[in-house]
Amino acid sequence: MSTIALAAPAAMPSAPARTSGYMVLAPSCLVLTIFFAMPMGTMIGMSFMDAQTLSPTLLNYQRFFSDGLSLAGLYRTAVMSILVAVCVTVLGYPVAYYLARSRSRWRALVFALALAPELAGVVLRTYGWLIILEDRGFINDMLMHLGVIASPLPLSKNLFAVVVGLTHVVLPFGILSLTTSIQGIDPNLERAAQMLGASRLSVIRHIILPLSVPGIVSSLLIAFTMAASAYATPALLGGARFKVLATMIYEQVLFYIDWGFAAVMAIALLIMMLAISFLGIRYETRRSARRSNREGGAS
Amino acid sequence: MNRVLTCLFWLAIALVLTFITLPLAVVVAASLSPSSAVTFLPWEWTTVWYGDLLADRWLQPFLLSVKIATVVAGISGVLGVLAAYAVVYERIPGSTAIMAGLLSPLSVPQIVKGVAIVLFLSIIGLQSVLGTPALIAAHVVLALPFVTRMAATSLANFDGNLDRAAQSLGATKRQRLQHIVLPMIKPGVLSGVTFAFIISFNNIPLSVFLVRPGDTTLPIAVINYLEYSLDPVMAAVNVASMIFILAVIFLFEKIGGFSAQLHGGSK
Numbered sequence: 001m002s003t004i005a006l007a008a009p010a011a012m013p014s015a016p017a018r019t020s021g022y023m024v025l026a027p028s029c030l031v032l033t034i035f036f037a038m039p040m041g042t043m044i045g046m047s048f049m050d051a052q053t054l055s056p057t058l059l060n061y062q063r064f065f066s067d068g069l070s071l072a073g074l075y076r077t078a079v080m081s082i083l084v085a086v087c088v089t090v091l092g093y094p095v096a097y098y099l100a101r102s103r104s105r106w107r108a109l110v111f112a113l114a115l116a117p118e119l120a121g122v123v124l125r126t127y128g129w130l131i132i133l134e135d136r137g138f139i140n141d142m143l144m145h146l147g148v149i150a151s152p153l154p155l156s157k158n159l160f161a162v163v164v165g166l167t168h169v170v171l172p173f174g175i176l177s178l179t180t181s182i183q184g185i186d187p188n189l190e191r192a193a194q195m196l197g198a199s200r201l202s203v204i205r206h207i208i209l210p211l212s213v214p215g216i217v218s219s220l221l222i223a224f225t226m227a228a229s230a231y232a233t234p235a236l237l238g239g240a241r242f243k244v245l246a247t248m249i250y251e252q253v254l255f256y257i258d259w260g261f262a263a264v265m266a267i268a269l270l271i272m273m274l275a276i277s278f279l280g281i282r283y284e285t286r287r288s289a290r291r292s293n294r295e296g297g298a299s
Numbered sequence: 300m301n302r303v304l305t306c307l308f309w310l311a312i313a314l315v316l317t318f319i320t321l322p323l324a325v326v327v328a329a330s331l332s333p334s335s336a337v338t339f340l341p342w343e344w345t346t347v348w349y350g351d352l353l354a355d356r357w358l359q360p361f362l363l364s365v366k367i368a369t370v371v372a373g374i375s376g377v378l379g380v381l382a383a384y385a386v387v388y389e390r391i392p393g394s395t396a397i398m399a400g401l402l403s404p405l406s407v408p409q410i411v412k413g414v415a416i417v418l419f420l421s422i423i424g425l426q427s428v429l430g431t432p433a434l435i436a437a438h439v440v441l442a443l444p445f446v447t448r449m450a451a452t453s454l455a456n457f458d459g460n461l462d463r464a465a466q467s468l469g470a471t472k473r474q475r476l477q478h479i480v481l482p483m484i485k486p487g488v489l490s491g492v493t494f495a496f497i498i499s500f501n502n503i504p505l506s507v508f509l510v511r512p513g514d515t516t517l518p519i520a521v522i523n524y525l526e527y528s529l530d531p532v533m534a535a536v537n538v539a540s541m542i543f544i545l546a547v548i549f550l551f552e553k554i555g556g557f558s559a560q561l562h563g564g565s566k
Contacts, residue, residue, distance in 0.1 A: 021389035028382040028401060028443060035436045036404050039415035046418055091318065094311040113316050117323060119544055121501040123518050123525075124537035128322025130529060131329055138325060168322060171315075200301045229408030231504040232518075236525055246410045246504070253508060259418050266411045273408055 047263035060260040064268065070248065070261075074268060077228055077244040080162055084227035085220045087167040088174035092219060096178030097208070101187065118172045126236045129165045130156065133237070161237040162244075169233055170226045174219040181215020182208070214287060221280040225273050245269045330534035348535035357536055360520040367431065367516065368499040371438040376492040378439070379446030380484070387454040388480065398451065402444045409504035412440065417508040430514035437505045442495035446488070453487030454480075493551040497544060 050057045064070045095114055099107065117125060132138040133155040140152040155161060185208065193203045231246040238244065243251075245265055252262035331344035352358070382401055386394045404412065416437050420426060461483070465475050503518050510519050521536055 021385040021391035024381040024389075025385040025391070025397065028378045028447065031378060031436070031439055031443065032401065032404065035416060035440045036407075036412065039412070039419035040407070042419040042422055043411075043415040046422070091315050094308055095315050098308075098312055110312070110316065113320060117319055119497075119548070120323060120541045121518065121537075121544070122503060123501075123521050124326055124541055125322050127521075127525060127529075127533055127537055128324075128326045130525065131325050131534075132322060134529065168319065171319060200304045225408075229410060229504070231410050231507065232522060236522060246408075249410055249414055250507060253414055253417060259421070262414055263418065266414045269408060270411050274406065277406060 043263045043266060046259050047267055049260055051258055051260040057260075060264045063261060064264045070265060070268075073243055073245050073248045073265075074272075076159070076242065077246070077269070078272070080159060080166070080234070080244060081224045081227040083159075083163045084166045084170060085223040087163060088170050088223040089178070089216055089219045091167065092171055092174035092178050093216075096175050096215075097182055099175070099179045100182035100185075114175050115172045117168070122169055122230075122232045125168055126165050126233050129161065129168065129237060133161050133164070156237060157239040157241045159238075159242055162234050162242055165233040165237040166227045166230055169230065170223045173222050173226065177218045177222055178212065178215045181212050181218070185211045214284075217283055218280065221276060224276055228269065228273060228276075326534045326537055329531050330538045332531050332534075348531045349539065351532050352535055352539055357517070357520070357532075360515050360517040361540070363431070363514065364500050364517040367434050367438060368496045370435050371442055371499040372492045372496040374435070374439050375442040375446045375495045376488060379443055379491060380450045380488055382443075382447050383450035383454050384480075387451050398447075401447050404440055405444045409441065409502075413437065413505040413508040416440075416505070429509055430511045433509040434506055434514075434516065437509055438499040438502060441502065441505060442498055445498070446491035446495050449487050449491035449494070450484060453484035457483040489551055489554060493548060496547060496551075500540075500544065500547075 047060055048056055048058065050059065095110065099111055099114070102110075130137070134140070135152040135154075135156065137156070139155060140149070143149045144152070189207050189211075190203050193207055194200075198206070229246060231250065234242065234244045235247050235250070238247065245268065249262055249265045249269070252258050252265060330348055331346065333345040333347070385391055386398050386401070391397070416433065417429075420428060420433060457480075462475055462479055465479055470478070501518055502516070503522065506516050506519050507522075510516060515523075517536075517540060521533060525533060
């Protein structure tokens with residue numbers, strides 16, 4: 001994920017330096033132990049316990065897999081995240097290509113427009129979509145004024161609204177990862193193909209798309225994980241009619257106060273995310289292994 | 300053929316940029332709309348909604364969010380620099396594993412961290428710390444890995460020869476830390492701290508479990524209100540908080556943050 005090269009320090013650490021090294025590390029470790037490791041351990045423990053009697057049980061897991069509601073929530077979360085991942089990557093690609101290749105003075109403006117919303121925070125953007133998609137919102141209001149429709153279209157409180165809202169939230173990250181990947185493709189390849197008579201379309205199909213596959217994969221993965229763990233956008237745009245794991249977890253904790261079951265749901269979400277990240281890491285390692293094989297064979 | 304493709308390309312970019320800016324434009328328009336129902340395109344405008352921002356209902360959560368974000372930025376700044384110093388500069392044994400441990404909260408979704416913290420506090424009978432103390436602790440857990448990573452990257456990237464030169468000229472360790480290491484990593488640390496402030500200020504998935512009545516952060520106050528009303532006050536609150544965030548970024552930038560980092564030095 002993040003590789004931080006350990007730079008050579010000025011001197012080899014002496015014994016007292018090491019002790020002081022551990023000492024300055026202590027506050028971070030303490031905070032993360034108390035407020036991250038111990039809570040995670042408690043949550044995993046709770047998932048195997050009866051919330052009332054605190055006796056060990058597998059009932060919470062049994063309930064998760066037999067209860068249609070939670071499996072439906074898991075399914076909705078997966079469908080929503082896949083749709084968001086695809087929308088982000090498809091919408092982000094042209095912008096990323098422009099950002100990676102353009103030398104025009106408009107580039108800075110496009111860059112700012114594409115990324116500035118990230119600073120606005122999730123609530124503001126979700127609120128904007130609420131105004132636009134509501135039954136009496138911008139789009140329905142306009143269409144009804146124009147007499148195109150008689151009753152409002154169901155644009156909010158459903159899968160459509162949540163996918164639109166989340167695509168908007170995640171898009172800047174998709175654009176960034178695609179841009180980085182396209183920038184890494186040697187522009188001479190495109191020029192060479194064009195000089196040899198390839199059409200724009202076949203340059204895109206046979207050169208740019210295949211070479212940017214790593215960027216596409218990372219954009220899909222980032223978008224999927226961000227969408228699956230989002231809370232505020234599904235809560236506001238999906239409401240009670242479109243519940244995903246994140247919003248169901250919240251309900252279990254605050255309304256039903258069923259901690260064991262909430263813990264199981266949280267673990268289900270965590271496992272889904274870790275599985276996706278694992279796929280990403282495996283893809284990366286395989287790709288770099290293939291590349292080093294090829295380079296090794298060529299030289 | 301090529302021309303059609305070029306047109307399609309520009310059309311796609313225009314559509315995507317419209318998609319990105321539309322909700323922001325709508326919120327700004329709504330905040331200036333005179334009617335209390337948010338309809339499309341206000342033909343007249345008013346700033347009356349911005350006057351409502353000073354009511355306790357919004358001012359209290361805003362001040363609490365600022366307080367929490369400031370404390371969180373401070374704590375995670377100090378702890379992150381210390382941890383990065385130990386791992387990267389002192390290179391204590393096992394540093395790779397320790398770094399992985401310090402960054403591990405990043406791989407857990409916020410909502411899961413939130414549940415875990417609220418369950419933990421309830422189990423050990425500390426519900427009483429819900430509200431400000433729990434919010435600060437949870438936001439530190441969220442922000443600390445980011446700050447640690449940025450500080451570690453700055454420490455790993457700075458030119459160790461400067462440090463070695465100072466050492467060979469007889470500078471004590473304290474002098475080197477004070478006059479070389481800290482100034483060199485300042486931009487990276489400042490951008491980490493700014494980031495910590497912003498993610499704490501805007502946070503929802505953790506805060507939603509930890510607030511309690513009378514101790515509510517601004518984004519939570521906003522989403523609670525949005526559940527039953529979309530009136531223009533919300534738009535004004537949102538626009539004002541976005542302007543506040545931009546001001547914070549501008550301020551940290553002035554102190555010597557990001558662009559200095561881009562130019563590769565502290566001054």
